[in-house]
Amino acid sequence: MNALVPTQLDEALRVIGTHPDALVVAGGTDAMVEINAGHRRPRMVIAVNRVAELRSWTYDPAGATVRIGAAVTYSELMESPLAELIPALAEASRTVGSPQIRNAGTLGGNLGTCSPAGDGLPVLAALGAVVHLASATRERSLPVSDFMVGVKRTALEADELITAITIPVLAGWQGYSKVGVRNAMVIALASACLATDVTTSSVRLAVGSVGPTIIRCADAEAFAGESVSFARRSATPATVARFGELAAAASHPIDDHRATAAYRRHAVGVLASRLLRRAFPND
Amino acid sequence: MTDDFDSSRGLHSDVFALSEIYALHVNGGTHEVRDAWIGESLLFVLRERLGLMGSKGACEQGECGSCSVMVGGELVCSCLVLAASAVEQSIVTIEGIAPVGSPSDVQQAFVDAGAVQCGFCTPGLIMATHALLERSPEPTEFEIREELSGNVCRCTGYGRIIDAVQRVAVRRRAVQP
Numbered sequence: 001m002n003a004l005v006p007t008q009l010d011e012a013l014r015v016i017g018t019h020p021d022a023l024v025v026a027g028g029t030d031a032m033v034e035i036n037a038g039h040r041r042p043r044m045v046i047a048v049n050r051v052a053e054l055r056s057w058t059y060d061p062a063g064a065t066v067r068i069g070a071a072v073t074y075s076e077l078m079e080s081p082l083a084e085l086i087p088a089l090a091e092a093s094r095t096v097g098s099p100q101i102r103n104a105g106t107l108g109g110n111l112g113t114c115s116p117a118g119d120g121l122p123v124l125a126a127l128g129a130v131v132h133l134a135s136a137t138r139e140r141s142l143p144v145s146d147f148m149v150g151v152k153r154t155a156l157e158a159d160e161l162i163t164a165i166t167i168p169v170l171a172g173w174q175g176y177s178k179v180g181v182r183n184a185m186v187i188a189l190a191s192a193c194l195a196t197d198v199t200t201s202s203v204r205l206a207v208g209s210v211g212p213t214i215i216r217c218a219d220a221e222a223f224a225g226e227s228v229s230f231a232r233r234s235a236t237p238a239t240v241a242r243f244g245e246l247a248a249a250a251s252h253p254i255d256d257h258r259a260t261a262a263y264r265r266h267a268v269g270v271l272a273s274r275l276l277r278r279a280f281p282n283d
Numbered sequence: 284m285t286d287d288f289d290s291s292r293g294l295h296s297d298v299f300a301l302s303e304i305y306a307l308h309v310n311g312g313t314h315e316v317r318d319a320w321i322g323e324s325l326l327f328v329l330r331e332r333l334g335l336m337g338s339k340g341a342c343e344q345g346e347c348g349s350c351s352v353m354v355g356g357e358l359v360c361s362c363l364v365l366a367a368s369a370v371e372q373s374i375v376t377i378e379g380i381a382p383v384g385s386p387s388d389v390q391q392a393f394v395d396a397g398a399v400q401c402g403f404c405t406p407g408l409i410m411a412t413h414a415l416l417e418r419s420p421e422p423t424e425f426e427i428r429e430e431l432s433g434n435v436c437r438c439t440g441y442g443r444i445i446d447a448v449q450r451v452a453v454r455r456r457a458v459q460p
Contacts, residue, residue, distance in 0.1 A: 003367035032363040036343040047368030098433020103357040184432035
């Protein structure tokens with residue numbers, strides 16, 4: 001026996017516990033690329049995208065959170081009413097691959113792969129999402145910032161499965177932007193999610209593809225919180241420019257085959273400025 | 284599923300345990316896959332084990348869309364689907380879209396619009412167009428471009444492909460008052 005397709009969560013956790021060396025796949029859009037290229041030769045695979053509990057999401061209006069099963073696809077994240085509850089996640093999802101990829105790829109898979117360019121990850125970081133992990137014997141929850149450890153490295157143990165992600169529902173504008181070589185089917189060279197919270201008059205900014213994991217830009221956030229007007233939805237041109245500079249300063253990108261560090265640093269500043277202007281359209 | 288095939292050998296019934304034999308439901312029929320390596324993609328199994336050559340293999344990384352099929356009602360790249368994970372799902376390939384010699388309205392529109400040149404991308408585009416029109420019967424050009432963005436054609440430049448999609452939408456509207 002070398003492939004298992006559990007349909008119940010307890011069975012999935014049991015077989016993952018029994019076979020901690022098995023490759024766990026959901027949509028397969030990352031894992032199959034490595035397998036097709038011969039970079040990975042799994043002897044055992046556990047496919048979890050048929051587990052009903054992982055395929056659903058729930059909204060808790062009282063707690064103002066959405067709990068999204070790890071195997072919910074990007075296409076599902078783009079649909080109403082989820083898209084209205086977490087607009088930035090819907091925007092980010094729309095930039096992932098093609099419709100074919102979005103129909104298969106999952107939010108849990110985005111976390112499990114933990115690429116610096118993962119499109120969902122800046123959104124989860126900006127919104128302060130919590131990642132739920134479970135094994136056959138225990139459950140735990142981690143802030144997404146603690147879950148992401150390094151380039152394609154996470155806090156997930158071998159016997160654990162990402163089961164769900166809890167995301168706060170904020171009142172206020174939020175959005176996601178990325179830069180790549182074209183509009184469709186592109187891996188981010190730099191990405192950013194900006195979320196505003198009108199109840200606390202705060203601005204959150206997380207940037208991707210400009211460091212080993214997603215970076216929250218604390219200086220830019222504090223500066224924006226002091227400088228913009230939530231009442232008038234305004235920011236001065238100087239504020240918009242300075243916000244971008246602080247975002248660029250918070251990044252620490254590398255040169256690679258896709259782009260130079262200098263380009264990425266510049267691009268992420270431009271993205272941050274544009275997002276702030278979209279959130280605060282008045283001068 | 285065939286009578287001698289038991290997907291739950293030796294394990295709890297909530298787990299499909301797959302070894303050297305599993306069954307795929309393709310185009311309304313059930314096909315046994317024997318002696319397969321577990322890492323095989325659905326595209327590989329469709330072409331090399333089941334002899335369904337309509338789905339094309341090119342990039343093997345989800346970039347080109349020439350391997351597009353429907354799995355469980357969703358358009359996906361079959362090169363990125365682990366074949367063994369597609370058990371108990373309805374799989375539709377280009378061969379299942381219409382009988383030979385009796386093209387679907389989408390296939391006919393591609394012929395009429397001249398949306399085919401070398402033809403390699405065409406099966407994937409036909410699958411993607413059927414999926415698009417299922418969800419959005421009267422798509423705008425922007426919508427067509429976004430929805431077909433995962434299907435790469437290196438011959439035609441897309442103008443005639445978009446024309447073909449729009450022809451189908453117009454014809455379907457004409458027959459459904």
